[in-house]
Amino acid sequence: MDPFSSEGELLTIHNLFHGGRYSAVINHDTSGLSAENSIPSRVYKIRSQIATGQAAEVAAELEGEDSPDLAVLKAFAEYSQGNTEDAIHTVESLVGSSSDNATVQIIGATVLHLEGRSEEALTLLSKHQGSLEAVALVVQIRLSQNRTDLALKEVLNAKRWAQDSLLVNLAESWVGLRIGGEKYQQAYYVYEELAQAPSTSTPSALIGQAVAELHLGRLPEAEVALQQALEKDPKHADALANMIVLSILAGKEPNEFNENLSLLRDAAPSHPFLTNVAQKSELFDRAAARYTARVRA
Amino acid sequence: MQSMLTKFESKSSRAKGIAFHSKRPWILVSLHTSTIQLWDYRMGTLIDRFEEHDGPVRGIDFHRTQPLFVSGGDDYKIKVWSYQTRRCLFTLNGHLDYVRTVFFHHELPWILSSSDDQTIRIWNWQNRSLICTMTGHNHYTMCAQFHPKEDLIVSASLDQSVRVWDISGLRKKHSAPTSMTFEDQMARANANQADMFGNTDAVVKFVLEGHDRGVNWVSFHPTLPLIISAGDDRNVKLWRMSETKAWEVDTCRGHFQNSSACLFHPHQDLILSVGEDKTIRVWDLNKRTAVQSFKRENDRFWVIAAHPEINLFAAGHDNGVMVFKLERERPAYAIHQNNLFFINKEKHVRSFDFTQNIQSPSMLSLKKLGAPWVPPRTLSYNPAERSILVTSPADGGTYELINLPKDASGAVEPTDTKRGTGNSAVFVARNRFAVFNSSSQTIDIKDLSNSTTKTIKTPTSINDIYFGGTGCLLLCAPSTVILYDIQQKKTVAELAVSGVKYVVWSNDGLHVALLSKHNVTIVTKTLEQVSSLHETIRIKSATWDDVGVLLYSTLNHIKYTLLNGDNGIIRTLDETIYLTKVKGRSLFCLDRQAKPKLLDIDPTEYRFKLALVKRNYDEMLSIIKTSNLVGQSIISYLQKKGYPEIALQFVQDPQTRFELAIECGNLEVAVEMAKELDRPKLWTRLSAEALSQGNHQVVEMAYQKLRSFDKLSFLYLVTGNIEKLNRMAKIAEHRNDYTARFQNAIYLGDVETRIQMLKEIDLYPLAYVTAKAHGLNEECEAILEASGLTEEDIKIPEISVPTSPSKAIVPTHQKNWPLRTASQSFFERALLGQVESMAIEDEAPSGTNGFGLDEYADNGKRFNGDLLDAEGEEDVTGWNMGDVDLNLEQADELAVETDGAGVGMSEAELWARNSPIAADHVAAGSFETAMQLLNRQVGAVNFEPLKPRFMEIYQASKTYLPATVGLPPLVNYVRRTVEETDSRRILPAIPRDLESVRTNDLRKGLAAMKANNLEEGVKIFRGVLHNLILTTVQNESEVEEAKKIIRTATEYIIAMSIELERRAIENDKSQVKRNLELVAYFTKPILELPHRQIALMTAMRQAFTCQNFVLAGHFASRVLANSSQGKNAETARKIKVRSEREGKDAIEIEYDQFAEFDICAASYTPIYSGQPFIKDPFTGAKYHPRYRGSICRVSQVTEIGAPASGLRLLAQ
16 A cells, blocks of 8 residues: 555644654654565655754664665755755765665755756656655746746656645646736635645744735735744745845835844855845946946045 | 424424414414413513413414404313413303304404304404394304405304305495484494394305315415315315405325314415324425425424514414414525625526625526525625626426626526536635535535536534635534635635534635634634624524624614624514625615515724724724713613723713712712712722722811711821821810810820820729829829829839820821822823824924914915815826827838747736836836837936935836746836726836825925925925936826926926025025025915915015015005904004005115016026026026026926927826
8 A cells, every 4th residue: 555645644644744744754653664664754754854853863763874874864954054065975975876766866865956957866766656745845846947838747747646735736836826817816725725724834834925925916815824834934035035125015114124124144154135136236236337427425 | 305494493282373463473373272372482482371262272373463362262262361461351152062263354353263053153352242144154253254355254063164255245234334224223232143143244255166066265365366265184175266256276185184274375376284194295286286395393283473574484283383484485586895795585696796786687587497486595796707606406406507797688598507406506716616515514516617626525424514715614513613624625614603504704715704603703714713702592694794793683672793793783683684785884685585675784883892802092082972872781882892981971970970980980070970979889899999009188078078087087096187186186085075176185196185085984093104104293183182092092004104105207198198090091091182293283483484474384284285175186097197199100120020029028028018108118118218218208417316216116017926946037117007908008117106196295285385394395206207207107187187286396396496595595695686586586486375475474574673664564565465364464464554554675685576576596596577588498497598508496307498309207
């Protein structure tokens, strides 16, 4: 039986993980699981630990483990700590030796994509066998390449065999938010459903809802959702970034969102919002310097 | 089959007769024990009992219009009663055996009775006489009824026949003819006698034979020529008649014991019958097949009656009566935002738009759903898929999932219907619904293709399920409500509330109202109880106001409850309705015929209470001021809630006013009311309250009113009011009150008076001691002498030094003590007009106005209003850009690109390609091209001031969606073309559109001018320019508007700059000429009228002060030309007169009032017409040619005289 099916043992932990409830994953009781599922559940736990910033502990814990699952996770933990060169090296060798391992595929592709080697990541992921996570990752990589068409193809493909999976729904929403029009509303429904159910109401679901509403032009509603997200996690970088975007769109004065800006700077100094803005600010100065009035006043 | 809905049951001895009141919720029950009961079946209360018959009472009927009823019993008597006076009015004697039935005629003053004496009689209850006796049956006549319209009677007898009688002759005889011949009169006088034998007034028309045993009951169809009869042969027979004959149509077989009564359903094609087999049976009139049956365990049924108007029946059995209805009348409906979806009586699905108050045509016909005669029970709507789930109780519960057609095109049969069995079905998510199966106690979660994705076993035995927020269900168990998470398959919360039948979510999804038969429980979305209330009358429905007030309907009222449980009545109801939505004063509902209705309600009371609870005093104040919100309920409510001071505002009655005033410590009102009422009790209470506040002047008055002398004296003592204390002593003397005199003397420390008084009452020893103690030896002697005693006779105890009363240190009697601050709420102050912010906050205080012009504020206000009016018509949102031309060449190019692998084009790049507008390029992050565009379009060269605007637009262009863990968020691009998916037409959203500039910045700028805050004003207007240089609009008219705003901003910047320049040199004596010139130029820019007046008035005064009378006169004329009334005009007129008299200028300045000229925006000098000038390409500000190539002083961005193609704001 598919362990991820609605009756499977791993469904809960799978949904918790992809719903972004990492602490719940870590605390999830896996003692009753059958032997074949103990590795996947451990993988989820370790990934959750890394996601919650415990990469160092994970790296220490996995010292000396040589199964491909754990080795690639260890490499990823090191990568997350900034020790990229060794990590990439390990990943490369694991990709070479056990590219049919699901964890190696996911983590390997993540690292490769982060390194800008997206095509290699896609090649690796193409070897997956019915892994929804791999599909989601492919979709995200395609979207980051601005290949909405290919992302959509991937989603439609996956929908044929996994219509109701949370991940497929999410991936479809990601694509929908790129396509726009009616798809905004559909994406909204997906996130709203997640955000409003107590068991899946996480900051990321709320942010998803807010983003969809924002794209639909429903600013006050989006603001409510973002505030809820920030209530749950006051330092959520994406929530803060979107809140700033929303404040500007709503015509607020800079002093009304400066606080969020400084919170974002503290929480995630390398958030794309900040790096983009800094980059553009430089660009502005450079570009503006090319123009001068003929007569100095 | 659905079961019957029992509404009321009584317990008594055997019920033989039943009658419904046509208007009130009353039912009369005649019992085998001689009692007649009057019940209110809605409240379930016994209203009255009538016990004058001897033995069983079988016949009973209400009069349709009069407060009368009639009864007939085994004592052979027919009694007519008044239920108002609660007594028997008279008795009709004549029958010779048991009276079986009695009925009033629907219009004539007749009573029809049937009796075991084999006769049927007609009585006139007005003159209390027997007018007709019908003989013919040869056994007991068990039942006789009038035809509801025609002059016919039908009767049933144990002789196995049913007879139809024609009584038109009787009617003719008794309808008063205009003139009567002697013969007629004779005939009439002898009528009764003749009838005894001739039976000419009532003749048998048809004799219906068919029953094999005696017939117990018979009745006419209300509209069709049909008769139904029930007999001891256990059959119910249907008969039809024409003018000339009558025949048996069919027999309804099913009762397995004697059938005792039957009738036609008043509105539907159904027959109801009851029998001694303890069943009530329902038959289809057209097919004569059994539709439904209901069985009681032990009680045989004897009688059945139908309510004449509403869907309600009553059946009498061995142990009482039951009132019931055959089907639910609650229409199935669902509400989504501003739409109501419902199923009407024809089983058609319709929608109703609350905003437009329009009902759609039928969208679907659900004729085939469930079974005939069984209306659908519930409807659930899915907005994402535009589909509905309908449940029907038929066949043990079924549901159907149906897609609604896009447009309502009539009652079409649905195609593609998915169905299954289940008792309840609700959508729980966009693509999921839950089906509850009561018998197996399971809930199936199904997807839209109707396949089960999971099955949940209910945690306890439940009755119904409701939507419980996304992914959750509310399970209604008999004594609890459970919030159940479908995904985790677990109970999230549980609350003990019994018998919840309906669930109503608030519009914001934060609260739920749980309705049971008699309780409303409000809970949060996590099932925490907020409040609960009990109603004695059944609760039918509820809906939430947007402000968080629950409106609910009972059988006869619409009521409201706030979240804190405060509730009240909004209005009464004549008929049961189902509330669907409330919007301001409009309350939408469905009636029992499933027709949408709109009721007008007065929300003032609950709005007021809500404002009170939220302490929103402004709103309360405005409610008090604008509505007549009075009434005992609101007063006691306010008092109870601890707001006596507010209640005080509503009350006129002095007694209540006094109570309230005391409660809130408002002495002023209390004194006023006490004076008006002048009762000792009130003065006492007033004095106590005043004392506790320290207001001894009021205390004094109260004591005076009470003639409470001793208290007064003490009050004077403690306040040090010696003068009054003396007066009190005088009064005491006057009153001959020795105790009081003594007391006052002590207070005053007046020994002589004391001794004097003691002497007066012959208490010489005491007088002596007093004198002795105070060392008044002479007095001692005198006392001894007067009393005839010697010093030796008196034994004096050891005397210490006498104390005298301490004097008040501060003579506080002149003023009150420091008062305890009586609570004076914001509210009271507001009512007293002390809160200034309320009415006048819009007007700038004239003191801050540097120009000191009084009219100015008013003008400014009016001006703002004008601006609003003129420009308010265009309602732009800035998000929809409308159609954008499609660029074919680019389209081809794009199509090729997207096919291959590799990296695609980001949406930002598409934006830049799709638009020629600088703002769109900024949003795309393509700053270079944006600058290029601005440089070409408006000659922009100095971009630094635009940096905030650049960054603002850029920052708002993208959102960040967290996706796969460990990867950066997915970036999405915010569009103003929300509905567009064609990549060649999508365009970015630009923050702060024209609308926002118009409503915010421009207004602020004008306000700054009004407030004489010029530096700020220049900054704001320049901000407007910097905003508009990078913006987009929707259409040509907005382009015009944007240009107009740019011009306005430019004029104001120039005007303000001139004035600022002038102020810098104002006090420089050497610059008087320049000062005067600048003030004159200040009048030049085209400002709004009130602002122009400011400039002109300033100029006029300056000119006048400098004795440039001609100039001052010129400005005065211009002031007057603009406005000839008001203070300014007055001043202007005076100055004009004076100026004309003087007729010369002291200083010659460069200002020719007759010449046409513009002001150079850099040098603030005139550019006379004909002189060369140069313009700024963006603002249009004019300059002397020498400024060519420098940066525009107004915009600070563009280059004066640069070649430019003009600003583009529209994407086409």
